[in-house]
Amino acid sequence: MAISIKISKTPQSRIHLCDFDNIEFGKIFSDHMFRVDYKNGAWQNPEILPYGPISIAPSLSAIHYGQAIFEGMKAFKSTDGTPLLFRPTDNAKRLNVSAVRMGMPEIPEELFMAGLTELIKLDQNWIPTKDGSALYIRPFMFATDDFVGVRPSENYSFIIFCCPVNSYYPKPIKVKVEEKYVRASTGMAGFAKAAGNYGISMLPSYEAKKEGYDQIIWTDGNNHEYVEESGTTNLFFVVDDNLVLTPHLDGNILNGITRNSCIQLLKAKGYAVEERKISINEIVEWSKSGRLTDCFGTGTAAIIAKIAAIGYKGNDYILPDAEQRVVSNYLYQTLYGIQCGKVEDPFHWSVKLD
Numbered sequence: 623m624a625i626s627i628k629i630s631k632t633p634q635s636r637i638h639l640c641d642f643d644n645i646e647f648g649k650i651f652s653d654h655m656f657r658v659d660y661k662n663g664a665w666q667n668p669e670i671l672p673y674g675p676i677s678i679a680p681s682l683s684a685i686h687y688g689q690a691i692f693e694g695m696k697a698f699k700s701t702d703g704t705p706l707l708f709r710p711t712d713n714a715k716r717l718n719v720s721a722v723r724m725g726m727p728e729i730p731e732e733l734f735m736a737g738l739t740e741l742i743k744l745d746q747n748w749i750p751t752k753d754g755s756a757l758y759i760r761p762f763m764f765a766t767d768d769f770v771g772v773r774p775s776e777n778y779s780f781i782i783f784c785c786p787v788n789s790y791y792p793k794p795i796k797v798k799v800e801e802k803y804v805r806a807s808t809g810m811a812g813f814a815k816a817a818g819n820y821g822i823s824m825l826p827s828y829e830a831k832k833e834g835y836d837q838i839i840w841t842d843g844n845n846h847e848y849v850e851e852s853g854t855t856n857l858f859f860v861v862d863d864n865l866v867l868t869p870h871l872d873g874n875i876l877n878g879i880t881r882n883s884c885i886q887l888l889k890a891k892g893y894a895v896e897e898r899k900i901s902i903n904e905i906v907e908w909s910k911s912g913r914l915t916d917c918f919g920t921g922t923a924a925i926i927a928k929i930a931a932i933g934y935k936g937n938d939y940i941l942p943d944a945e946q947r948v949v950s951n952y953l954y955q956t957l958y959g960i961q962c963g964k965v966e967d968p969f970h971w972s973v974k975l976d
């Protein structure tokens with residue numbers, strides 16, 4: 623069944639106000655947004671309207687009890703000017719995984735895709751073309767019951783808006799192994815892109831920043847012995863430039879689409895890739911013996927965030943010079959190349975919006 627979306631265009635585009643050469647991440651929004659509401663057990667009245675404030679009740683359930691989930695994805699411009707999306711249905715599927723964990727209704731993939739593609743087509747002039755840039759897309763869902771009480775909401779809104787962005791972490795980052803706070807543990811919701819998982823990360827990251835680090839590496843909730851992920855990126859470690867390791871999907875970390883893409887690209891290139899538990903002690907040993915040749919985070923925003931140093935128990939373990947990183951440079955160039963349609967796409971990840 624075709625999905626019909628009501629479209630109300632902005633009377634006045636704001637695009638001329640955007641300085642595409644100097645975009646601050648997450649602060650500029652494109653002209654329109656997509657919205658659909660869940661009422662009486664069904665998603666209703668999908669519409670595209672000018673980006674702008676929404677009115678909410680002070681008792682809005684999402685802001686009290688945290689039934690709120692989100693996604694992050696990007697659109698790119700191909701060389702012929704057509705918008706390209708990267709693995710969009712994987713984001714739709716993961717949003718529904720998060721929804722189930724949070725007791726929220728799933729959104730049909732066709733509805734997610736219809737709203738997304740109409741919005742990107744309408745706002746395609748907002749997709750920046752400068753090297754390293756993209757249109758960041760933020761789909762999210764939240765509970766809208768006007769009710770004080772802890773139970774799943776009966777009403778929800780799903781919205782998609784977009785921000786033109788340049789590259790996220792231009793410089794390699796310093797990360798600190800977190801040994802006091804825990805992000806997620808067995809039975810919790812670490813695999814869900816749920817708002818609360820980020821709320822609890824603010825203080826730990828702020829404390830690490832005061833010590834001179836850009837981000838933290840989360841560790842397991844039992845003994846802080848194994849690494850999990852960092853900020854909004856999954857982690858990769860490269861030993862002797864040929865063995866690539868990344869923490870396995872144990873339910874505590876996000877099933878990153880960039881992570882999965884990197885694993886597939888590396889395997890196709892003949893690298894040994896191990897998804898398993900990785901202890902801090904192993905990482906320290908590899909670093910001390912000069913075998914830790916690369917280390918990076920993967921995520922939609924940064925694509926590849928190279929790690930310059932890992933802080934652990936007062937020592938900084940320094941990684942090789944960023945320019946010489948064989949694996950992270952290969953992954954960044956290949957992934958960003960595929961996303962922009964400039965590199966062959968053997969896995970058919972890139973979706974053209976004609």
Ligand SMILES: *Cc1c(COP(=O)(O)O)cnc(C)c1O
Binds near residue numbers: 815851881
């Ligand atoms: C979004 C996110 C990632 C990366 O996922 P991608 O699909 O690659 O963008 C990793 N970890 C956390 C905690 C995240 O929120």
